[in-house]
Amino acid sequence: xxxxxxxxxxxxxxxxxxxxxxxxxxxxxxxxxxxxxxxxxxxxxxxxxxxxxxxxxxxxxxxxxxxxxxxxxxxxxxxxx
Amino acid sequence: xxxxxxxxxxxxxxxxxxxxxxxxxxxxxxxxxxxxxxxxxxxxxxxxxxxxxxxxxxxxxxxxxxxxxxxxxxxxxxxxxxxxxxxxxxxxxxxxxxxxxxxxxxxxxxxxxxxxxxxxxxxxxxxxxxxxxxxxxxxxxxxxxxxxxxxxxxxxxxxxxxxxxxxxxxxxxxxxxxxxxxxxxxxxxxxxxxxxxxxxxxxxxxxxxxxxxxxxxxxxxxxxxxxxxxxxxxxxxxxxxxxxxxxxxxxxxxxxxxxxxxxxxxxxxxxxxxxxxxxxxxxxxxxxxxxxxxxxxxxxxxxxxxxxxxxxxxxxxxxxxxxxxxxxxxxxxxxxxxxxxxxxxxxxxxxxxxxxxxxxxxxxxxxxxxxxxxxxxxxxxxxxxxxxxxxxxxxxxxxxxxxxxxxxxxxxxxxxxxx
Ligand code: SF4
Ligand code: SF4
Numbered sequence: 001x002x003x004x005x006x007x008x009x010x011x012x013x014x015x016x017x018x019x020x021x022x023x024x025x026x027x028x029x030x031x032x033x034x035x036x037x038x039x040x041x042x043x044x045x046x047x048x049x050x051x052x053x054x055x056x057x058x059x060x061x062x063x064x065x066x067x068x069x070x071x072x073x074x075x076x077x078x079x080x081x
Numbered sequence: 082x083x084x085x086x087x088x089x090x091x092x093x094x095x096x097x098x099x100x101x102x103x104x105x106x107x108x109x110x111x112x113x114x115x116x117x118x119x120x121x122x123x124x125x126x127x128x129x130x131x132x133x134x135x136x137x138x139x140x141x142x143x144x145x146x147x148x149x150x151x152x153x154x155x156x157x158x159x160x161x162x163x164x165x166x167x168x169x170x171x172x173x174x175x176x177x178x179x180x181x182x183x184x185x186x187x188x189x190x191x192x193x194x195x196x197x198x199x200x201x202x203x204x205x206x207x208x209x210x211x212x213x214x215x216x217x218x219x220x221x222x223x224x225x226x227x228x229x230x231x232x233x234x235x236x237x238x239x240x241x242x243x244x245x246x247x248x249x250x251x252x253x254x255x256x257x258x259x260x261x262x263x264x265x266x267x268x269x270x271x272x273x274x275x276x277x278x279x280x281x282x283x284x285x286x287x288x289x290x291x292x293x294x295x296x297x298x299x300x301x302x303x304x305x306x307x308x309x310x311x312x313x314x315x316x317x318x319x320x321x322x323x324x325x326x327x328x329x330x331x332x333x334x335x336x337x338x339x340x341x342x343x344x345x346x347x348x349x350x351x352x353x354x355x356x357x358x359x360x361x362x363x364x365x366x367x368x369x370x371x372x373x374x375x376x377x378x379x380x381x382x383x384x385x386x387x388x389x390x391x392x393x394x395x396x397x398x399x400x401x402x403x404x405x406x407x408x409x410x411x412x413x414x415x416x417x418x419x420x421x422x423x424x425x426x427x428x429x430x431x432x433x434x435x436x437x438x439x440x441x442x443x444x445x446x447x448x449x450x451x452x453x454x455x456x457x458x459x460x461x462x463x464x465x466x467x468x469x470x471x472x473x474x475x476x477x478x479x480x481x482x483x484x485x486x487x488x489x490x491x492x493x494x495x496x497x498x499x500x
Contacts, residue, residue, distance in 0.1 A: 013264035014416030014458045034452055038417040047463070049455035077266050 008078050009051040010062050012039060016073035023065040023074060030058055051077065091117035093296035097304065097328055099312050100189055100288050109227040112191035116295060119195050123294040124202035129155065132203075132290065134298035136310045141171060141246070141283030142356070142384045144373065147290070150280060153270035154204050157278040165207035166278040169255065170197045170287050172213030172221070173239035173246035176356040177407070178389045181314035182284050184326045186217040189288060190224035194231050196287030199294040204280060212251055213284070214239045243357070243411035247459050248281040250413075261413045262459035283385070285314050305331030309372035313386055317342045320349065320392035332375065336367040338388060350393045350490070351475060355384030357404050358464025360471040361397070380471060396490045398434035398479055401472040405430050408465045419462045422453035426469055438484055443473060 010030070019037035030052055031039040041052040054062045054076065066074045094102040094115070101107075103115035133148035154166045170193055174182040186193060193211070201209045211221050211234055218238050225231035237255050239245045245260040252274045254260040273279025282290075289311060293301050302310040309331030315338060318324040322343045329338055335352055351361045354371075360381035362369060369375045371383045391400055409423035426449050433442045450466035457463070473480060482489045 011266050014418065014456060015262075015264050017417060019417045034418065036417055036421045038456070040452070040456070045455075046451060047455040050458075075266060 008054045008059065008062075008076055010054050010065070011051050011075045011077045012049075013073045013075070014038075014050065016071045017069075018071055018073075020070070023069055026061050026065045026068070027058060030054070030062075091115075093300045094292075097312060097330065099292060099304075100185065100192060100285070100314065100328055103189060103191070105188055107189055107191065109191055109224065112189075116192070116195075116292070119199065119291070119294060124199055126155070126203055126205070128199055128203040128290075128294055131293060131298050135293045135301040136298075136308075137286070137289050137293060137301065138309075139283055140285035140289070140313055140385065142358075144382060144384070147282070147286060150270060150282075151200065151204060153268070154278045154280045157271045164277055166204045166280060167208045167210065167274045168197060168201045168204065168206045168280045168282070169251055169274070170209075170211040170213075170284050171246055171248070171251050171281050172211065172217050172284040173251065173260075174385060175243045175246040176385060176387055177243075178318050178353075178356060178387045179316045179385050180324065181316045181326045181386055183214070183217045185285055185288060185314065186213055187220045190221045191228070192288040192291045193221065193284045194224060194228070194234065195291030195294065196282075196284075196289065197234065198230060199290055200280065200282060200287060204278075206280075207277070208274075209234045210237055210255055210274075211235070211284075212237045212239050212255060214241050214245075243408070244413050244459065244461060247461075249459065251281050252279060261415060262461075264458045306372055308374055313371070313383065315371070315383075315386035315388055317344075317388045317390065319353075319390035320344065320395070321390050329371070332370045332372045334368050334370045334375075335362065335388065338371075339367065339390065344390055348393050350391045350395065350397060353389040353391065353404075353468075354379075354381040354387070356387035356389075357408055358460070358467060359384055359387065360467065361391075361401075361475040363475050364393075380467075394490060396434065396479070396488055397472065397476045398430070398483060401468065401476075402427065402431040402434040405465060405469060408461070408468070412461060413459075416457040416462075418453045418456040422449060422456075422462060423465055425449055426453070426465065430469060430472070433480065433483055436483060436486065436488075438486055440484060442484070443480055446473060 021033050021037055024031040024033050024039050032042050034040045041049045103112045129151050137147045138144045172182045172186050197209050222236050240260040247262045250260050250262045253263050269279045305311045312328045315327050325342055349364050351363045354362050362379045405427040409427040412419045412423050414420045429446045450469050453462035454466050479489050
């Protein structure tokens with residue numbers, strides 16, 4: 001539970017995610033897949049990789065990812081919308 | 082709050098023996114004789130200010146300032162909305178190299194109970210819990226039966242696992258009977274057990290609260306240093322005549338602690354400080370003291386006060402590999418990077434330890450640590466990666482030797498039938 005950065009972040013609940021990678025397809029500029037298939041933040045400090053900063057132009061795609069993740073593993077935290 | 086208004090002839094403990102000054106297996110009578118009763122005047126919200134003045138930090142591992150955590154819970158509680166907080170005394174030390182919490186619950190359970198009652202009163206708690214593994218909880222329960230003011234404490238037995246003492250696992254265990262960490266986007270002090278503001282404090286932290294509630298912040302600060310005031314418990318194990326729990330001032334040097342345990346310093350290769358999620362400190366640096374400032378240059382923290390001593394004759398890579406194996410087996414297997422990454426790390430380190438000379442091993446291990454850090458619902462992957470990185474850097478010369486087919490510690494080729 002790292003201190004989330006200011007501004008909206010995409011929080012990954014690792015206890016739910018099974019690494020099929022749907023989110024990485026929707027957010028290729030924010031998330032890559034690690035060698036086991038799990039989403040990994042492309043930028044940001046290594047210790048903040050459970051809370052991926054969302055830039056405004058990715059907010060819609062991030063919202064889609066939250067809605068489409070089959071395991072409800074994603075949440076947007078700190079959004080003003 | 083007056084820290085000195087103590088009933089009768091009770092004097093605050095002098096010297097380094099504070100927590101155990103009521104003696105071995107102290108019952109309520111011995112406890113009262115040593116410390117006196119907890120005055121009702123100390124069971125108030127003003128205790129938070131006294132805790133702030135004392136500078137007490139958590140003794141369970143993270144070392145967070147106690148007053149700030151208590152203050153956060155108070156801020157998030159709201160009596161009108163029935164959001165009165167919960168306080169949990171956490172005695173599940175989990176770390177195989179720590180016995181200080183079980184020792185404390187056995188010999189000074191009343192001090193822990195006092196601290197729990199005082200912290201509860203300070204935040205206006207609706208419910209108090211004491212969570213500890215099988216052996217220890219019986220001592221605490223028996224102690225609570227000796228006194229009238231402890232009837233409301235609920236005792237919950239902790240599972241014997243590395244991760245059972247992690248704060249969110251503690252809350253999960255009490256609420257759902259599952260001692261596994263949960264994903265959190267909000268702090269426990271805001272919403273924890275049954276969505277109430279929740280204060281989880283290590284039992285030693287609470288025992289110190291029990292003393293500060295009586296004798297005040299100035300007394301607490303009369304030992305230790307400005308930035309690491311008071312005393313703390315440490316467990317010394319490994320290459321030591323006997324595993325021991327010691328109460329030391331906050332800024333005592335590691336070398337002094339080892340010497341008082343009868344460890345010959347020239348026989349020591351390194352000390353693992355802070356437990357299995359900690360960092361190695363090589364023999365040349367053992368004059369470092371246990372305070373945050375003393376340990377930071379060596380990438381270590383005192384954590385739960387664990388000092389695991391490695392003898393000069395032992396191969397540090399073999400020792401580290403077996404610890405990482407243990408940590409991998411204790412992954413709660415909920416989070417992918419932890420579930421897959423930790424066993425891979427363990428087996429790479431084991432290959433290095435047992436004499437595999439593949440030159441890429443070091444780089445692969447480093448890369449693997451980067452793939453797990455920050456990618457779990459608790460700090461288990463981060464802590465395990467930290468230990469691996471510490472091993473590779475403090476024992477860099479051993480790694481080099483292993484990669485050329487030698488072991489510096491045994492003066493023999495490192496490829497042996499088993500480590
Ligand atoms: S879509 Fe959900 S389950 Fe799939 S990889 Fe992304 S977070 Fe994990
Ligand atoms: S990071 Fe590992 S130990 Fe922590 S909750 Fe996830 S699987 Fe369990």
